[in-house]
Amino acid sequence: MTITEPIIATEALVLHELHGPLVWETLHIYDLQPNEIVVDIQATGICHTDLMFMDGEIPSRQPGVFGHEGAGIVRQTGENVTHIRIGDKVLLSFDFCERCDNCVARHPAYCDAWRLLNSSGHREDGTSALRTVTGEGVWSNFFGQSCFSRVAVVGARCAIPVPAETDLTMLAPLGCGIQTGAGAVLNVLKTQPGQSVAVFGTGAVGLAAVMAARIAGAEPIIAVDVQESRLQMAAELGATHTINAKKQEVVLAIQALTGGKSVQLAVECSGVPAVVSDMLASLCARGRAVSVGMTSVADNVQINLFAHLMGGKEYIGCVEGDVYPPEFVPWLADQYSRGKFPVDKLIKVYKVRDYEQAFADVHDGKVIKAVLDWTE
Incomplete structure (x- = not known):
């Protein structure tokens, strides 16, 4: 040029x-x-x-x-x-x-x-x-x-x-961030009414996931974080329960909230490898989990392969909520205008x-x- x-x-x-x-x-x-x-x-x-x-x-x-x-x-x-x-x-x-x-x-x-x-x-x-x-x-x-x-x-x-x-x-x-959290819940996990959902990390992406889970009719919606202010916001936006990971053992707390069953669906929004391990341990049999938290190119995750295999669990990676932006972004804007998002x-x-x-x-x-x- x-x-x-x-x-x-x-x-x-x-x-x-x-x-x-x-x-x-x-x-x-x-x-x-x-x-x-x-x-x-x-x-x-x-x-x-x-x-x-x-x-x-x-x-x-x-x-x-x-x-x-x-x-x-x-x-x-x-x-x-x-x-x-x-x-x-x-x-x-x-x-x-x-x-x-x-x-x-x-x-x-x-x-x-x-x-x-x-x-x-x-x-x-x-x-x-x-x-x-x-x-x-x-x-x-x-x-x-x-x-x-x-x-x-x-x-x-x-x-x-x-x-x-x-x-x-x-x-x-x-x-970007908002469609990522919402898309993970709606497009990737395909959350249905009455399904249990846990959201790990309640920054902007995680809170978008909470709002999307509420729109989808999930029950319960469990938000996990280490900041009380973020958890309070999650409750305001639709989480039915919150867990402070600094004060509670996350896997046991989720089991207690679900009658020992654990959750059917989970979203990890933190990008922290240790959180992924907790998320997978919190899934029930045939549960499905997705990671959307951006991580460095060198990060790896440890999972118990036997538990993953025997539980028939699914763990999915996700970029941008796997959405088609020309349609999903206007839909989110419409949900916002209706007071639902x-x-x-x-x-x-x-x-x-x-x-x-x-x-x-x-x-x-x-x-x-x-x-x-x-x-x-």
């Missing part, structure tokens, strides 16, 4: 070294490809996955722009984009190819081109959508969006149009100028879901 003059200048939060601070600086956008759109970002959720990439637990390069729970208003569209118009409000999710077997089967989280489109740091052709003021490429295209930026170049498949009255600040996180209770909004405080609060566990407001 020949570098001429930028078509757009944007302010972005740029990481220059692992574990380093985010730096507020100007970046340039030089071109828009046929299957891309330009979005004026209104809000961005901060996800644990962002932190894992920024800390090097999952590989990335620097300088880089992260952020993958974006929402905004479409400024420009590429010549091949037909489902989105300039001025549309959009929620952003992950990118996928639409062509491979998993995409055709409506499981785009397992797209053959997942890494290339979401975590390679560049477009399909190897170019960078964002460049420094001196024209050097920046690691970007994160989940097809890199929305820790006032203006984002977005793969059009990531963008989901929503009604003009949509509150983007409250719904920005739907496209009150995701706003999880959110604390920070003006983007206060981004350092927002990231510190996320790191310290002081907030369930931080959202950056870019509208100032």
Whole structure:
């Protein structure tokens, strides 16, 4: 690509070294490809996955722009984009190819081109959508969006149009963490009314799982965490019972709550290997469990293979709730509008100028879901 003059200048939060601070600086956008759109970002959720990439637990390069729970208003569209118009409000999710077997089967989280489109740091052709003021490429295209930026170049498949009255600040996180927890309960476990469910870890993903279990009619819904404030929120959002893992032996407590039967279904949202072992030990015969908590590439889990075999238990890995975002995200937004999925209770909004405080609060566990407001 020949570098001429930028078509757009944007302010972005740029990481220059692992574990380093985010730096507020100007970046340039030089071109828009046929299957891309330009979005004026209104809000961005901060996800644990962002932190894992920024800390090097999952590989990335620097300088880089992260952020993958974006929402905004479409400024420009590429010549091949037909489902989105300039001025549309959009929620952003992950990118996928639409062509491979998993995409055709409506499981785009397992797209053959997942890494290339979401975590390679560049477009399909190897170019960078964002460049420094001196024209050097920046690691970007994160989940097809890199929305820790006032203006984002977005793969059009990531963008989901929503009604003009949509509150983007409250719904920005739907496209990753929130759909992950809800999708695990509804799409992967396929929870039915009256089934027992345990949710291990009640951050944003786990609380989304609790809300989805309530929508599905699960009974009981048992929330497990080590923070009383999170457990109180879980109870408010639909958990029928809570267990503080610091104060109770989790497996025994779940057995007591289920008359000795243990649970039929379980979701692990912490990414902590020891929690996975407790979850599997808490399953009844023929119980099913799913892990959605993001973990480092080196983590392993110990399980009692004999108990797993003899109990006929299932343990499933899950990315992004195994959802089809163009349909599932609008469904979640509709549930929110009906008062059935009150995701706003999880959110604390920070003006983007206060981004350092927002990231510190996320790191310290002081907030369930931080959202950056870019509208100032």
